[in-house]
Amino acid sequence: MPPLLRGSYRRVVLALARRVVLGAGPRWSAGGSSCARDSPLGAEELRGELDRFGGVSVRLGRLDALDRLDPVAFQRALQAAVQKWRSEGRVAVWLHIPILQSRFIAPAASLGFCFHHAESDSSMLSLWLGDGPSRLPGYATHQVGVAGAVFDENTRKILVVQDRNKLKNMWKFPGGLSEPGEDIGDTAVREVFEETGIKSEFRSLLSIRQQHTHPGAFGKSDMYIICRLKPYSFTINFCQRECLKCEWMNLSDLVKTKNTTPITSRVARLLLYGYKEGFDKIDLTMEELPAVTGLFYKLYHKKLPDNYKTMTGMD
Ligand SMILES: NC(=O)C1=CN([C@@H]2O[C@H](COP(=O)(O)OP(=O)(O)OC[C@H]3O[C@@H](n4cnc5c(N)ncnc54)[C@H](O)[C@@H]3O)[C@@H](O)[C@H]2O)C=CC1
Ligand SMILES: [Mg+2]
Numbered sequence: 001m002p003p004l005l006r007g008s009y010r011r012v013v014l015a016l017a018r019r020v021v022l023g024a025g026p027r028w029s030a031g032g033s034s035c036a037r038d039s040p041l042g043a044e045e046l047r048g049e050l051d052r053f054g055g056v057s058v059r060l061g062r063l064d065a066l067d068r069l070d071p072v073a074f075q076r077a078l079q080a081a082v083q084k085w086r087s088e089g090r091v092a093v094w095l096h097i098p099i100l101q102s103r104f105i106a107p108a109a110s111l112g113f114c115f116h117h118a119e120s121d122s123s124m125l126s127l128w129l130g131d132g133p134s135r136l137p138g139y140a141t142h143q144v145g146v147a148g149a150v151f152d153e154n155t156r157k158i159l160v161v162q163d164r165n166k167l168k169n170m171w172k173f174p175g176g177l178s179e180p181g182e183d184i185g186d187t188a189v190r191e192v193f194e195e196t197g198i199k200s201e202f203r204s205l206l207s208i209r210q211q212h213t214h215p216g217a218f219g220k221s222d223m224y225i226i227c228r229l230k231p232y233s234f235t236i237n238f239c240q241r242e243c244l245k246c247e248w249m250n251l252s253d254l255v256k257t258k259n260t261t262p263i264t265s266r267v268a269r270l271l272l273y274g275y276k277e278g279f280d281k282i283d284l285t286m287e288e289l290p291a292v293t294g295l296f297y298k299l300y301h302k303k304l305p306d307n308y309k310t311m312t313g314m315d
Contacts, residue, residue, distance in 0.1 A: 046081035048093070054130075055092035056085050060101050061122075075107035082111060082127065091130035098122050142210075143217040147175025148188035148229040150200050151271055157248040158271065159198055159231070160264075164244045171249065171260045173226060173267070183298055185286065188227040196246050197237030200229035204283035205300045207267055226267050228274075228283065251275065 047063070048056040060066055078095075085093060095113060097104055099121050113125040117139035128134035150159040150173075160171040174195040178187040185202030192200055207226045214222035238246035254260065254268040274282035284300045291297050 046077050048081075050090075051094075053092070054090055055094060055136075056090050057094040057096070059096040060104060061096065061098040066101060069104075071103050071107045074104050075110065078108060079111055082129070086129050091128070092134075092136055093127045093129065095125040095127075096122060097125065140220070142221045142223045143214070144178040144184075144187075145175060145222060145224045146178055146184050146187040146191065147173035147224070147226045148192040148200060149173050149206060149226055149267055149271060150192055150196075150198060150229045150231050151251065151275070152231050152234070152248070153275065155248070156251050156275070158251045158254055158268065159192070159196060159236075160247060160249050160254060160260075161195060161238065161243045162245040164240075164242055169244055169259075170264075171254065171257060172264045174243075174246070175224075175226075184225055184300075185227055188225075188229055192229060195239045195242055197233075197235065198231055199233040200231045202286070203228040203230050204279070204285050206270060206282060206284070207263070209263055224263070226263070228271070228279070 046058055048058040051057055063069075082093060093113070094116070095104075095108055097108075102123070105123065105125065108125050108127075111127070113127045116124045116126040116136070118124070126136055128136055148159075152158075159174065161174045162169040162171060174192045175188065176191040176195070178184065182190075184205065189200055189202060192198055204227065205225060206228050209224040209226075210221060211224070212221045213219055216222070234248070236246050236248070251268060251272055255265070255272055257265075260268075270282050280303060283303070285303050286298050286300050288296050289299050
């Protein structure tokens with residue numbers, strides 16, 4: 001490309017960038033400013049949406065002609081915009097960047113933006129502008145694993161596996177990681193079926209373990225939830241990739257064996273107690289309730305007698 005043409009091409013791109021990034025469009029304007037079109041690059045505001053806490057959100061994917069925007073022009077525009085938002089008393093800036101526009105991450109980072117989180121197709125950067133240390137909430141802190149303690153009351157047998165990928169082959173309950181949006185009981189039933197071929201249904205939640213800096217959770221914390229499940233198929237067809245062994249074991253043998261993990265042993269004792277004295281002693285049952293937002297959620301707690309559901313006072 002000849003130098004002259006390159007220069008005019010550059011002016012066209014910059015003009016486009018100014019129109020796209022710096023225009024104070026009413027739908028996206030966080031500050032509502034009406035800046036002059038011929039201001040130098042970076043002197044006008046980047047368009048964003050104001051949130052209820054006084055922060056500004058900018059989604060780069062919603063800006064037209066982003067593909068033609070130069071990171072240097074972007075950095076100048078962002079710097080000017082941040083200055084403006086700071087003077088307006090905005091508390092934070094959120095920058096949503098589609099993965100294919102990741103070239104804008106470094107210019108933003110040079111202005112103090114940090115990663116808040118990343119999904120498969122985008123990253124979210126944030127910058128705290130308020131007083132004192134950042135009050136922005138962090139992103140996901142835990143992974144959730146769910147196991148099924150599948151207990152057959154008729155035979156007093158419990159379904160156990162040995163994990164092929166562990167250093168020590170100890171008996172444990174089949175289970176695995178919950179998928180996004182998946183209910184706890186559904187994870188238990190799915191994982192038990194995938195790992196052992198046994199079909200079951202959710203009965204209750206028995207225990208929750210919280211462990212920090214978990215090696216399998218990329219340094220995050222791990223919540224490991226064990227559910228009580230009732231089997232309705234009994235022929236084992238276990239997953240050879242994940243399990244070394246799988247069997248129906250007498251509950252009393254699982255209570256006695258040394259070849260198990262402390263959590264499995266404790267829950268086996270809990271099940272024995274429930275079996276002998278009534279599962280209501282150990283069960284956290286689940287009920288679906290409506291949220292004030294119009295959504296629904298699952299609530300887990302000890303069974304509440306019906307008369308307590310409507311009772312209004314202490315008498
Ligand atoms: N104390 C206990 O009895 C145990 C508790 N847990 C808990 O169970 C949950 C996780 O269950 P899992 O059965 O481990 O998960 P899972 O059943 O969801 O997945 C395990 C499988 O995922 C694959 N996988 C996992 N990490 C991988 C990696 N980095 N690279 C390639 N493939 C990989 C492997 O195929 C592995 O067999 C956690 O919450 C953990 O704390 C797990 C083992 C024992
Ligand atoms: Mg598993």
